[in-house]
Amino acid sequence: MGIVARLASGAVALCAVGGATFWFLTAPVRLEPEELAGLGTGDAAKGERIFWAGGCASCHARPNAEGDAKLELAGGLELKTPFGTFVAPNISQDENDGIGAWSAEDFANAVIRGVSPSGQHLYPAFPYTSYARMKPADVADLYVFMKTLPAVSGKTPDHSLSFPFNIRRGVGLWKRLYLTTEPVVTLDEAAPEPAMLGRYLVEGPGHCGECHTPREFSGAARASQWLAGATAAEGDGIVPNITSGEGGIGGWSEDDIANYLETGFTPDYDSVGGSMVEVQKNMARLTAEDRAAIAAYLKAVPPHPNGFPPRKTQQAVTE
Amino acid sequence: MRKLVLAVSMLAFASSAVMADPIAQRQAIMKANGKALKSIAAIAKGEKPFDAEFVLAALKTLNEEAQQIDVAALFPQGSETGGDTTASPKIWKDMPGFQKAVDKFKADTAAAVAAAPADVGALKAEFGKVSQNCGSCHESFRLKKG
Numbered sequence: 349m350g351i352v353a354r355l356a357s358g359a360v361a362l363c364a365v366g367g368a369t370f371w372f373l374t375a376p377v378r379l380e381p382e383e384l385a386g387l388g389t390g391d392a393a394k395g396e397r398i399f400w401a402g403g404c405a406s407c408h409a410r411p412n413a414e415g416d417a418k419l420e421l422a423g424g425l426e427l428k429t430p431f432g433t434f435v436a437p438n439i440s441q442d443e444n445d446g447i448g449a450w451s452a453e454d455f456a457n458a459v460i461r462g463v464s465p466s467g468q469h470l471y472p473a474f475p476y477t478s479y480a481r482m483k484p485a486d487v488a489d490l491y492v493f494m495k496t497l498p499a500v501s502g503k504t505p506d507h508s509l510s511f512p513f514n515i516r517r518g519v520g521l522w523k524r525l526y527l528t529t530e531p532v533v534t535l536d537e538a539a540p541e542p543a544m545l546g547r548y549l550v551e552g553p554g555h556c557g558e559c560h561t562p563r564e565f566s567g568a569a570r571a572s573q574w575l576a577g578a579t580a581a582e583g584d585g586i587v588p589n590i591t592s593g594e595g596g597i598g599g600w601s602e603d604d605i606a607n608y609l610e611t612g613f614t615p616d617y618d619s620v621g622g623s624m625v626e627v628q629k630n631m632a633r634l635t636a637e638d639r640a641a642i643a644a645y646l647k648a649v650p651p652h653p654n655g656f657p658p659r660k661t662q663q664a665v666t667e
Numbered sequence: 668m669r670k671l672v673l674a675v676s677m678l679a680f681a682s683s684a685v686m687a688d689p690i691a692q693r694q695a696i697m698k699a700n701g702k703a704l705k706s707i708a709a710i711a712k713g714e715k716p717f718d719a720e721f722v723l724a725a726l727k728t729l730n731e732e733a734q735q736i737d738v739a740a741l742f743p744q745g746s747e748t749g750g751d752t753t754a755s756p757k758i759w760k761d762m763p764g765f766q767k768a769v770d771k772f773k774a775d776t777a778a779a780v781a782a783a784p785a786d787v788g789a790l791k792a793e794f795g796k797v798s799q800n801c802g803s804c805h806e807s808f809r810l811k812k813g
Binding site: 584586588612613617620621623625628654657 | 697702704705751755756798802805809810811
């Protein structure tokens with residue numbers, strides 16, 4: 349065998365090994381039987397709380413839906429990000445266009461593992477990186493609640509992503525690096541009950557860190573700046589720092605935070621704005637205890653200065 | 668006559684000086700709105716005793732401030748950036764939509780004054796109608812900046 353042929357066969361073998369490694373490393377990982385056992389039978393009334401805490405309707409209802417129309421999860425909202433445009437899919441109970449045919453196991457694999465019933469990776473625009481921290485029983489409750497919602501026909505358009513983000517299998521590598529069920533913030537064993545509940549709501553279903561935490565180039569949340577605020581993923585502007593660090597909400601009391609989540613007003617009676625408007629409406633549907641828990645947790649997280657750059661002074665530019 | 672001309676031109680100058688900084692002016696109105704709302708928020712929540720006179724005065728202040736929001740004068744071309752404005756570029760991309768939102772706010776504050784709430788229940792209803800304008804307008808037309 350000549351040197352060229354040997355080199356060529358070596359290259360082919362390497363590619364095969366590389367390909368096999370890629371295939372192995374990127375394989376979707378479903379929930380284990382013991383995790384699925386934790387699902388239980390589900391309770392629709394409890395699931396409604398998780399539905400609002402999770403903000404499902406904010407992306408999956410039709411854009412600008414109000415009132416009961418928020419329960420028609422036809423999808424269609426576009427998220428325009430640096431990776432491309434994601435389109436929130438139909439997750440109504442329609443058997444063909446939505447998720448009406450999914451089992452509770454299918455649903456749990458999608459929500460906490462980001463794996464579709466056909467075994468494909470879902471993109472983390474669907475915030476399963478946060479939902480991974482949810483209790484399986486809560487996911488089962490959510491499943492049963494969503495079963496009570498209407499079926500709406502109509503498939504949504506596909507995502508439109510640029511290379512290499514359009515290769516779904518690649519999401520597997522990303523998950524290996526970033527998907528964890530562990531809490532972000534370590535709380536003292538003796539931490540009060542509300543802070544522990546708040547951690548669950550914020551880091552899990554509430555997925556607050558998805559917008560309020562700066563991201564690495566890879567798109568992963570930067571744990572060292574957890575909730576420090578970030579440049580908005582879509583368009584201009586920033587998402588505020590909600591830690592007690594400089595530029596954050598250290599001046600707010602727990603009551604101030606809970607009141608903001610309930611009414612949409614800051615302590616100075618400035619109002620909620622941007623995409624937080626929808627989130628705040630969801631938070632207003634939770635119980636006062638849940639809002640107080642979120643407040644207790646936010647006061648307990650490590651303080652960080654703003655996770656976004658200070659704005660350029662426009663006057664300095666124009667004058 | 669000369670004095671009158673001088674006075675008129677001074678006046679014109681004074682008003683143009685005010686208009687020269689629409690960003691500061693619209694921000695002052697927003698701050699005043701927040702202050703007026705805050706003064707009756709605890710009453711609307713039932714945390715402070717109801718006081719019809721006080722409530723009506725606050726609603727009147729709010730309405731007077733709201734009626735001053737002249738979209739053309741306060742959001743002219745050229746005031747998209749500058750100062751520490753957090754006005755969203757969407758205002759200038761969708762002037763009719765913004766005007767409609769402002770008009771609704773003005774109508775709701777005027778209606779709240781006309782309603783002259785006589786008890787906490789009535790205030791709650793008016794407060795709710797008025798204050799939901801804040802979030803719905805800021806959802807599209809304000810942009811948080813660093």
